[in-house]
Amino acid sequence: MTLQIPDDVNLFDEMVRQAKARPKKVIIEDLSNALTYNKFLIAVNIMSRKINEVVKNEDRVGIFLPNVVAQVIVLFSLFKNEQKPCILNFTMGTQNIIDCMETASLKTVLTSKEFIKKADLGYTLEEMEKQVKIIYLEDLRDGISAFHKVSGLIESRVSRFKKRETSEVILFTSGTESKPKGVVLTHRNIFANIKQVFAHIEVKETDRIFNPLPLFHSFGMTVGSILPLVTNVKVFLYPSPLSYREIPKAIHKDKSTLFVATNTFFSNYAKFATKEQFQTLRIVVAGAEKLKDDVRETYKNKFGITILEGYGATETSPIISLNTHQHYKEGTVGQLIPLMEAKIAKVEGVEEGGNLLLKGPNVMKGYLIHGKGFVPCGEWYNTGDIAQIDQDGFIHLIARLKRFAKIAGEMISLNKVEELALECFGESAFYTVSIPDKRKGEQIVMFTTKSKISSREFKKFIKSKKMSMLYMPSSIDYVDEIPLLGSGKPNYWALENLAKNK
Template sequence: MTLQIPEEINLFDEMVKQAKLHPKKVIIEDMQSRFTYKKFLIAVNIMSKKILESAGHEERIGLFLPNVAAQAIVLFALFKNEQQPCLLNFTMGTQNIIDCMETASLQTVITSREFVKKADLSFTLDEMEKQVKIIYLEDLTNGISTLHKISGLVESRVAGLKKRKMSDVILFTSGTEAKPKGVVLTHRNIYANIVQVKEYIELNENDRIFNPLPLFHSFGMTVGAILPFILNMKSFLYPSPLNFRDIPKAIYKDKSTLFVATNFFFANYARFATKKQFQSLRIVVAGAEKLKEDVRETYKEKFGITILEGYGATETSPIISLNTPQHVKEGTVGRLIPLMEAKVARVEGVSEGGNLLLKGPNVMKGYLIHGKGFVPCAEWYNTGDIARIDEDGFIHIIARLKRFAKIAGEMISLNKVEELALECFGTSDFYAVSIPDRRKGEQIIVFTTQSRFSPREFKKFIKSRKMSMLYMPSEIRQIAEVPLLGSGKPNYWRLEKLAKE
């Protein structure tokens, strides 16, 4: 049977179907609250009315909220209203956030006083308030009347009778090279990705997802906050992926079976976790950045866990490929999920692999560009990643196209420099960037938080591997901590800036 994706989908309607079948099942939980489908549906109905009362039928509404169940309620309330949520990344800095609001032509942003205070974002909010109307969740909830509650309950009983139009969700790129771009995903894109994953990897209704990734991160949103409601799988939203000591405890308490994070986060959880705390985990997936060999081995040896490496992009809703418990090839990001097509385009100067191009029902509608408006996606989405696909269909990501340095006319992979440092020094805590060089075109600077490293030893190691000495960095610098993006990836743009200084 061929997998079919309907042309018109509204994610609120899809949630209602499951809520009708499983009203008493606890479907979402955070540190302070838990909701059954029935309670969640009533809350969504009430919230949808409160948003319309406060913001009217504005096409797009900004969300500036932490990783809690209340944000999922607001998300589905907007789906119900056929409005477009624009999820703002509160870690990207005030100017980038202002740029995002301008890119999406936002008039209203929903946030929380408690969140702004805890996250120390008062200055950012003051600047935002100069541009848009701010609505506080606390005011929306305090203004809920008996009539709202009765209406929400009645609507939950008749939910599903009206079919809603399909709408969009807008996420934003990190804006490290220019102003952030808005990635426009339709409800169909997101629904397709959920169905593609369900078809590809064995998920069941008893699975429990642990999601510490913020919802402005496409994986956090799709897998952590939408998939659970569509596939009837409980999700636990944890407020920050940076609580390295407490997250293993929370996984143990929740008896979570599915856990997704980045290499950086996995490395840090391993420092504090015990085997017992991770014993309930059935599927553990690494994405967003390359899984380093030392982290992979630590999880095998310490916890008996095989981390399955996957690959995705905000523009693909986000999942593109995945290793599964049945089909694993270490060092790859797995095979394409169903209904996706890929081709590799040659890149001048790159000897292995080429530019990875994709198409499928989960590929975005297009971009919102600052000052230009909406730009539709081309037939093939250009990932900007250099990859090769082997004879078994497994994808090998070699590097970002931007993660190459051109030295003396040669294209040198910065990922390869990091891999060589791992082999030489036994830790993946090395981060390579390139900066302009008058003589050679570019030079490589490597940053590390390690105190024990020897450039001379690294040079000898590169020679012993019979590699070109162009892989030898001009300098290895020690730093106190690695700057991160909100997604948990190393912020190479900040490191590059540091290198130039």
């Protein structure tokens, strides 16, 4: 049977369909709330009415909230109102957040007093208030009258089904090279990606998703916040992926079966978790950065878990490919999910693989560019990733096109330098960047959290592999910890600045 994606999808309608079929099922939970479908629907009905009272005619509305149930209620409330949520990344830094608000022409942002205080974002909020109106959820909650409650309850019981217009969600790129871009995803893009995943890997209604990834992270949004509500799969939202000791305990308590994180996060969870705490996990997926061999082996040997490496991008809602237990090839990011097509475009100077281009129903509508407005996506989305696709259809990611250094006219993969360091020293605690060099064009600087690393030993190892000495970093510098982006990826931009300012 061919997978069919309807043209007109509103994610609120899809949630209502499930809620009416299973009103008493607990579907979403965080550290302080657990809501059945019915309670969630009533909360959305009330919140959508309150939002409508304060931002009635605004097409786009900003969300600046942590990974808790209230945030998902706000998200679905905007879906119901046929408004476009613009999800702001609170880890981006004040200027980038201001840039995002300008890019999306926001007039109003919804946030929480408690969150601003806990996250120490007072200064950021002061700067935001110079540009937009800030509305606190606490104030909306205090203004909920008996009328709101009764009408919300009645609305949840009325079986008449309103067909809503399909709408959009806007996420933002990290803005490390220029001002952040808004990624415009339609409800159909997101719904298609959910359907594609269900056709690719067996997710059951009895599964329990554990999601520590924030809503501004496209995986945290699609798989961790929307998929559960529109497919009847329970989710536990954890406010921060950085709670390395507490998350294994929370997974054990929830009896979670599906868990997604990045290589960096998996590496840290493994330091504190026991085999018993992870025993209920059935599907464990790594994405956003390359899964390192030592982390893969740790999970196999310590927990008996095969981490399934996948690949995605904000622009593809986000999932592109995924290994499954039935179709698995170590060192790859799996096969394309259904309805996606790929082609490889040759890149001058890159010997192995080429630029990966994609199309499919989950590919974004286009970008919002600061100062320019909306720019539609072409027929093929250019990932900027250098990849190969083998005869079995498995994708081998080689590097970001931007993760190459041009040294003495040769293209050197920075990922390959990190892999060589892992092989030489037995740990994935190495991160490389390139900076300008007057003599050779560019030079490689490596950072490590491992003390007492011998440059001589690494040079000897590269020679023993019969590889060019252009792979040898000009310096190997020790740092206490590697800066991370909110998504859990290493912040190479911060490391690059560190290397330039040495």
